[in-house]
Amino acid sequence: MSNEIVDDKSEHCVPFILERIKLHGDSYKGRGEAPPPFFIGLNGVQGAGKTTLVETLKETLSTGHGLPTLVFSIDDLYLPHEKQEELAKAHPNNPLIQHRGQPSTHDVELGRKLFQSLADRKPNIKVPSYDKSAYSGAGDQVPEQKWPTVNSDPAKPIEVVLFEGWCVGFRALDDAAVEKKWRTAKAQADSDAGDYKGRLGKQKLESVLFVNSRLRDYDVLTDRFDAFMLVDAEDTLYVYDWRLDAERKMKKAKGSGMSDEQVVNFVNGYYPAYELYTDVLRNGIFQDEKGKQLRLNTDPPPSSQYSSSTYLRPPFPKDSPSAQAMKHLDLDGHDLPPSPAPSSPSNGRKYALATELHNASSTPIYQSATFKGGPGQEYDYTRSGNPTRTQLERHLAKIMNANRALAVSSGMGACDVITRILKPGDEVVTGDDLYGGTNRLLTYLKENSSIIVRHVDTTKLETVKAALTDKTAMVLLETPTNPLIKIVDIAGISAAAHEANPQALVAVDNTMLSPYLQNPLDLGADIVYESGTKYLSGHHDLMAGVIAVNNAALAERFYFVINSTGCGLAPFDSWLLLRGVKTLAVRMEKQQTNAMTIAQFLEARGFKVRFPGLKSHPQYDLHWSQARGAGAVLSFETGSVALSERIVESTRLWGISVSFGCVNSLISMPCVMSHASIDPATRKERALPEDIIRLCVGIEDIADLVDDLSQALVRAGAVRLTDDGFVALDVNESGRTTQVVDQP
Numbered sequence: 057m058s059n060e061i062v063d064d065k066s067e068h069c070v071p072f073i074l075e076r077i078k079l080h081g082d083s084y085k086g087r088g089e090a091p092p093p094f095f096i097g098l099n100g101v102q103g104a105g106k107t108t109l110v111e112t113l114k115e116t117l118s119t120g121h122g123l124p125t126l127v128f129s130i131d132d133l134y135l136p137h138e139k140q141e142e143l144a145k146a147h148p149n150n151p152l153i154q155h156r157g158q159p160s161t162h163d164v165e166l167g168r169k170l171f172q173s174l175a176d177r178k179p180n181i182k183v184p185s186y187d188k189s190a191y192s193g194a195g196d197q198v199p200e201q202k203w204p205t206v207n208s209d210p211a212k213p214i215e216v217v218l219f220e221g222w223c224v225g226f227r228a229l230d231d232a233a234v235e236k237k238w239r240t241a242k243a244q245a246d247s248d249a250g251d252y253k254g255r256l257g258k259q260k261l262e263s264v265l266f267v268n269s270r271l272r273d274y275d276v277l278t279d280r281f282d283a284f285m286l287v288d289a290e291d292t293l294y295v296y297d298w299r300l301d302a303e304r305k306m307k308k309a310k311g312s313g314m315s316d317e318q319v320v321n322f323v324n325g326y327y328p329a330y331e332l333y334t335d336v337l338r339n340g341i342f343q344d345e346k347g348k349q350l351r352l353n354t355d356p357p358p359s360s361q362y363s364s365s366t367y368l369r370p371p372f373p374k375d376s377p378s379a380q381a382m383k384h385l386d387l388d389g390h391d392l393p394p395s396p397a398p399s400s401p402s403n404g405r406k407y408a409l410a411t412e413l414h415n416a417s418s419t420p421i422y423q424s425a426t427f428k429g430g431p432g433q434e435y436d437y438t439r440s441g442n443p444t445r446t447q448l449e450r451h452l453a454k455i456m457n458a459n460r461a462l463a464v465s466s467g468m469g470a471c472d473v474i475t476r477i478l479k480p481g482d483e484v485v486t487g488d489d490l491y492g493g494t495n496r497l498l499t500y501l502k503e504n505s506s507i508i509v510r511h512v513d514t515t516k517l518e519t520v521k522a523a524l525t526d527k528t529a530m531v532l533l534e535t536p537t538n539p540l541i542k543i544v545d546i547a548g549i550s551a552a553a554h555e556a557n558p559q560a561l562v563a564v565d566n567t568m569l570s571p572y573l574q575n576p577l578d579l580g581a582d583i584v585y586e587s588g589t590k591y592l593s594g595h596h597d598l599m600a601g602v603i604a605v606n607n608a609a610l611a612e613r614f615y616f617v618i619n620s621t622g623c624g625l626a627p628f629d630s631w632l633l634l635r636g637v638k639t640l641a642v643r644m645e646k647q648q649t650n651a652m653t654i655a656q657f658l659e660a661r662g663f664k665v666r667f668p669g670l671k672s673h674p675q676y677d678l679h680w681s682q683a684r685g686a687g688a689v690l691s692f693e694t695g696s697v698a699l700s701e702r703i704v705e706s707t708r709l710w711g712i713s714v715s716f717g718c719v720n721s722l723i724s725m726p727c728v729m730s731h732a733s734i735d736p737a738t739r740k741e742r743a744l745p746e747d748i749i750r751l752c753v754g755i756e757d758i759a760d761l762v763d764d765l766s767q768a769l770v771r772a773g774a775v776r777l778t779d780d781g782f783v784a785l786d787v788n789e790s791g792r793t794t795q796v797v798d799q800p
């Protein structure tokens with residue numbers, strides 16, 4: 057059989073179907089009842105000409121043989137958008153079900169009811185329909201009033217139901233069999249031979265087992281079949297070539313379609329199921345009943361690009377010293393989270409840039425606003441997508457343990473993108489110690505967009521719970537908070553928020569710790585965002601914001617805002633951030649070690665220090681239950697604004713500056729700097745001490761930092777000299793002006 061998309065299959069299928077229909081009719085003879093409609097399942101590997109075949113069969117059976125035929129695709133049973141989102145959200149770590157496609161992403165019950173109505177020859181049956189283009193390609197069920205109707209003429213009801221799809225007829229395996237196949241595939245994938253081309257071995261066992269367990273539900277459809285046809289391929293890998301060929305032809309004809317890379321990634325999504333269930337189909341889905349299944353074997357593609365494809369080729373020969381040294385690494389990017397490419401029909405998984413020509417060691421900067429090539433290409437305009445930004449986003453997704461990351465022009469830009477999904481009347485629960493810019497944006501939304509914002513003490517789970525309602529659309533957290541370094545229970549609050557409203561989104565500003573020290577998504581948050589200006593970049597030479605999520609549909613909503621408003625990170629800044637993030641771990645380690653020394657130094661001298669590395673921190677245990685380090689931001693109080701000002705002004709090495717996360721140490725007074733946008737009355741209400749000094753510790757020599765701080769404390773008159781050094785002034789000595797009285 058040819059793989060060309062021409063009808064060379066119906067000549068084999070029609071006689072088979074007619075013969076089976078005759079036998080079906082015969083089996084009802086003498087029973088005194090009319091035979092019910094005839095159900096045929098059709099499974100065809102993608103790209104093998106299934107669509108052309110069913111069209112021909114419908115025409116031949118309906119017109120040529122007077123058998124009204126309904127062709128119905130399993131794709132029309134995909135879950136409505138909202139339900140698919142819920143499924144993805146309920147299983148954030150299973151990449152197989154983040155999008156429609158796999159068994160478990162269909163409304164099987166809807167299919168069962170349809171089959172029953174057709175079997176009963178009910179009049180005016182509505183046939184479900186699915187729109188794959190809805191939600192920027194994520195898809196949604198078409199509203200029921202728009203579904204086509206069959207059996208409207210009672211004299212000509214549907215007699216043949218042709219149910220087709222790539223996974224039609226798949227039957228679940230028992231768990232042990234799945235595990236066996238998976239182990240074999242995984243061993244191949246992990247081996248040095250480099251000849252594993254499948255996808256099963258790249259998945260987690262639990263992801264595959266989940267899909268397999270849901271596939272059991274599909275038996276109610278499969279068990280209906282009176283006959284089954286399999287359009288098979290000798291080697292399922294051909295599917296890559298057919299799909300590539302079909303898409304290229306469609307692109308040529310229609311002007312748009314997926315890029316080759318996108319096609320490969322698209323097929324990758326289905327491939328584990330082919331590896332698991334092709335044998336089930338080949339062995340026959342009717343067990344002992346013979347003759348009810350027809351298998352057609354399709355010719356190989358004229359030339360298999362797949363086997364030589366750059367998309368799947370390892371980056372260098374498998375037995376090369378480099379490959380040996382790095383065999384534990386995912387060099388070809390198969391395990392990477394989906395690509396945040398522009399609103400394309402598929403998410404890519406390729407790590408290297410398709411456009412990178414010279415094996416550059418540093419990611420090239422695609423300093424280009426536009427990309428040549430016309431419709432259908434992966435990049436057209438840098439606002440919508442840029443290869444350098446894509447590279448950054450993929451890397452960020454990986455280190456943030458996220459399904460997808462998006463890079464924008466500042467941390468507040470990230471916060472803006474996230475909060476744009478709020479609607480008037482939505483409720484936001486957030487902290488009473490919050491970065492000034494975040495507070496300013498939320499106040500704006502409260503005053504201009506009718507969003508209800510509740511500031512509560514997020515360190516108290518019960519207080520947060522009391523503020524949650526079924527209208528809570530978002531919970532926005534910082535931990536540690538800025539600048540009071542309070543710790544909030546991410547897991548506890550996430551669970552409470554989802555209990556109050558399963559649709560509520562918990563967003564965590566992780567800027568203070570970075571993904572190196574804390575991963576809020578792993579603790580139950582839905583969204584993590586960070587100012588990339590801080591630790592991620594580390595040098596205060598760029599502004600950037602990052603959003604990371606596991607829910608692909610949510611990511612698509614954020615991408616929509618970014619593309620629509622044009623706040624995506626520019627190529628050069630993307631490159632700078634990519635460069636900065638390479639040293640995140642070493643910077644962070646050095647910074648937090650220095651910070652610990654500074655915190656202990658101040659505490660030992662009698663200052664009230666807020667730092668989660670200190671055992672005296674009231675939420676020390678909570679912090680260490682959810683983070684891997686204390687970070688490098690701390691604050692301390694002197695008891696007097698005037699004293700604090702003098703300290704800040706007396707430092708030489710510590711730079712007076714807003715922001716944190718830089719390799720240089722910084723000192724600031726939040727109430728007049730980073731948090732000045734919170735009005736004094738609100739600061740007082742929230743007990744934000746006016747004298748608080750924030751230290752953002754860098755990587756300098758710790759002795760130099762201690763020396764400089766010591767001389768500043770002494771020169772400012774903030775300490776009393778003792779025989780062996782100095783100590784903080786006590787209440788009477790400092791002329792303490794408490795934070796509430798001592799306002800500017």
Ligand SMILES: N[C@@H](CCSC[C@H](N)C(=O)O)C(=O)O
Nearest residue numbers: 491493714715716729730733
């Ligand atoms: N003038 C700026 C202040 C920026 S503060 C930056 C940073 N998030 C910090 O906490 O230091 C503004 O008004 O936003």
